[in-house]
Amino acid sequence: MRILGLSFDYHDAAAALIVDGVPVAAAQEERFTRVKHDRRLPENAARWCLERAGLSAGDLDAAVFYEKPFRKFSRILAGCLGTFPSSAGLFRRATAAWVDERLWVGPRIERAFGLTQDKVLFCEHHLSHAAAAFYCAPFDEAAVLTIDGVGEWATAAVGRGRRGQDGGWDLSLDAEMRYPHSLGLLYSAFTAYLGFEVNEGEYKVMGLAPYGRPRFADQIRAMVRPFEDGSFRLDLDWFVFQSDPTRAFARRFEEAFGPARAPEAGDPAADPRLCDVAASIQLVCEEMVLALAREAHRRTGSRHLCLSGGVALNAVANARVLRETPFERVWIQPAAGDAGSALGAALYAAHALGRPKRYEMKRVDLGPEHSPAAAVEAFRRAGLAHEEIGDESKLCGRVAGMLAEGKVVGWHQGRSEWGPRALGHRSILADPRPAAMKDTVNEKIKFRELFRPFAPSALGRLAGEWFDLGGSPAPDPYRFMLATAPVRADRRGRLGAVTHVDGSARVQTVFPDQDPLYHRLIESFGAATGVPVVLNTSFNLKGEPIVETPEDAVATFLASGMDALVVGTFLVPNRNAAAAPRRKVWAVSAKQSDAWAW
Amino acid sequence: MNKTTDSGALARVRRRFAEAVRAGARVQAAVLLTAVYFLVLGPAALLTRLLGVDLLCRRRAAKTGWTERAPRDPRELLRSQG
Structure with missing residues (x-):
């Protein structure tokens, strides 16, 4: 079975080709177009994947998109309703983008690759993340935890992968946390506050954190209402990302932590206050990831954990998961962000539509090579x-x-x-x-x-x-x-x-x-x-x-x-x-x- | 030589016309969408608030942030966009 996975329209567009359950080629569109975080339909990456396998689009059994566009749009509309009348700007911009192209993902894929409608499938965003982790991991059975900004509605999900009665491997998500209560968006709000580019500068926040002391941690914890089961609710009075298309944090941020850093202004490491803010959000993020991982263990009792979603690229939090949770082994998808979901969507479909052999990702050189x-x-x-x-x-x-x-x-x-x-x-x-x-x-x-x-x-x-x-x-x-x-x-x-x-x-x-x-x-x-x-x-x-x-x-x-x-x-x-x-x-x-x- | 200059000038006119049309379309879309926002979403937002629909899960009485998911057939799940 030949399945093409695709992620695009948000950030980091990518394509991945699975043949009989094994990834044979996967690449991000940005590597071809030289546009960092290119989010356009990854035609170059997809065509290269097919070429690498000696296939044409007509040979595909399915092309799978990494999320459910209609469900995502419903979330955006619900967000606009829930924050009326302050969401006029968000509604205008989002609706224009969605009506213009994002609602028509299916037809766009059909047109780009000459596929019929029945060959275009749609996986859920967090299921794509989960599949990218579980179907590449060396485990027959594992707890699965995905954490990111937001997919359709889900911002984190917990589930389990295991061997099914028919000898295949099944993956299901049992529970999810929902927008706007998101660890990824919380971290990104601080990324923006610290003057870094969202969806790019999160690494910089992580790198800046060790220069500071987490003296604002209690204030950040107060923004997050944690429950005993690892889940939480954000206090939305601190944020405006749910109603403002260009901004994440409310004025209260600056009252609590001081003036926000202008984008890319000066050396943030020279300002102890900014370092302390970075240290504080990093510490709180680690605590929340640990709480979610412990909940995944409580629910499944598994010895293994598969982790994915953009937050799973936080290497410091991951180190604490390795050391401080009851899991004996942890496997994290190397492309844990949305690009990796192209692979996850294709793997999920491969296991749902057939019963391919198990694949274990031991190396990540799945991209092009040159003569x-x-x-x-x-x-x-x-x-x-x-x-x-x-x-x-x-x-x-x-x-x-x-x-x-x-x-x-x-x-x-x-x-x-x-x-x-x-x-x-x-x-x-x-x-x-x-x-x-x-x-x-x-x-x-x-x-x-x-x-x-x-x-x-x-x-x-x-x-x-x-x-x-x-x-x-x-x-x-x-x-x-x-x-x-x-x-x-x-x-x-x-x-x-x-x-x-x-x-x-x-x-x-x-x-x-x-x-x-x-x-x-x-x-x-x-x-x-x-x-x-x-x-x-x-x-x-x-x-x-x-x-x-x-x-x-x-x-x-x-x-x-x-x-x-x-x-x-x-x-x-x-x-x-x-x-x-x-x-x-x-x-x-x-x-x-x-x-x-x- | 003249032909090249003419076609260059024509191309410039065409580009400027296209830019003007695009700008006009953006303004038109903004006006339309603003009208839809206030005339359609406005009453709907009012209604959801009157009915107590908690669209952004703000309720303080909640005891968990998890929403349990019902099991779904993987093949069926892949078919729908919603």
């Missing part, structure tokens, strides 16, 4: 001299040596990763030892805020010696850089560039079965320096999508201060005569006008 000829052509166009190093161990040795010398290297290998994390296929790599490397990469390479931390990639078998991963083998989420861990106190001096101010790091454990080349590179760096860890950050500049093609990689290399570039077996050892870093003009961000759930 050596494409790399050579990109170098030629840019006038970059390069050398080919066919022997992988020589290539890794050479690059490890460059990293050890303090050079920053762009690393473009094989198929691109599924999800927001670069895990060694589209990465910028550097030496994790000198603390100054963090500022160098932030300032000169990625042109981003200095307070933001970098993640380490560590050899899986040795990672426990450097990081307190809470058990051996390391919990699954570390494979995909989905949780933080304390850097061992006696090692912090040797990991200055990847140890955050609170002594933590969002570590990725790398195993040979997952990525042999990247594993070998880290091994080579370890042999050269005694530190089996490299600094790994996504191969992009601030505000741009991660690079996809060799051409993108070359453009980003030239636009940044990177010292060297590797594409496949080709090494560009220096910038040659290339000019100083120059900004590109082609990468743009999608409009965030609909960030508030309409």
Whole structure:
């Protein structure tokens, strides 16, 4: 059975193709269009998925959209009714967008891919999240918890996946929390208050939090009325996202926490008050995630938890779920946000319509790969001299040596990763030892805020010696850089560039079965320096999508201060005569006008 | 040469006309939707409040934020958009 999953119209449009229950291709539209968070119908991504599998749209058994558009529109109308007469602006903008295109998802998919109406299906938003986690996890039975901003009505859901009587695997959601009572929207309101872009800047809030003290936590807890079962109700007097199309928080926010930071103004880490607000919302978010996870355990009694939804990208909260809940194993979908729902919707349909074999996601390189000829052509166009190093161990040795010398290297290998994390296929790599490397990469390479931390990639078998991963083998989420861990106190001096101010790091454990080349590179760096860890950050500049093609990689290399570039077996050892870093003009961000759930 | 200049000028006129039409459509849509908001949603909002319908789950008496879901057939669930 061949099923195409699609998510679009809100943010992070994506397509995923499942053949007989196994994902063969998945990619976000932004990687093709170079529009960050591109939300348009992912025609490029979908056509590439089909091409990769050697299929045409006519070969599909179904195309599945990741949510129920009519139900979502009913929620928006109900929200407008519930907040009348202050929702006139929201009604005007939302209704125009919905009548113009969002209500016609089915016909648009039919038209784009030449499908008949009966082949276009619709999964529920949180069921798509749940399926993206459970149907990729290594469990026959698990509790499932999804938490995000909002889908149709649901903002969080709890359920269970298990083996059915007929030998297949069944997934159901037993209960849901409903809009406007949303942990994701609460966190996003603070993201906006702190001057970051909603649906993009949540990572920055998480990164800013360790600079502060959670002295506002009690005030934030007062905004949230928690129940004993982990659920909660927001005090809506603090928010306006339910009636205002452009704003999330009410004036009371500024009375309680001081003036909001203007978007992208100044260095927030230099303002202790803003750091304290970030620390406070992060702490409350962790507490709420823990309460929801404990409720999932109480309801199911399961030893396993599958976690998904945008909030499941909060690596600090995830670390606490690993350590402080009764679950023995936790599995988190690497593309936990809405993009991952394209995969989830397709997997849900695959298991609902047939009984495919079980799939376990061990690696995330589901995106496009590019030929050596494409790399050579990109170098030629840019006038970059390069050398080919066919022997992988020589290539890794050479690059490890460059990293050890303090050079920053762009690393473009094989198929691109599924999800927001670069895990060694589209990465910028550097030496994790000198603390100054963090500022160098932030300032000169990625042109981003200095307070933001970098993640380490560590050899899986040795990672426990450097990081307190809470058990051996390391919990699954570390494979995909989905949780933080304390850097061992006696090692912090040797990991200055990847140890955050609170002594933590969002570590990725790398195993040979997952990525042999990247594993070998880290091994080579370890042999050269005694530190089996490299600094790994996504191969992009601030505000741009991660690079996809060799051409993108070359453009980003030239636009940044990177010292060297590797594409496949080709090494560009220096910038040659290339000019100083120059900004590109082609990468743009999608409009965030609909960030508030309409 | 003249032909190119003419077609360039025509294209500019066409673009400006299209922009003007779009701007007009935006104003028209805004006026219409505002009218719908106050004339249709207004009475409906009043009615829901009179009937005590709690659209945004604001009631303080609630003991839980969870809404239990009834089991549904997965195949049926996939068919509907609502």
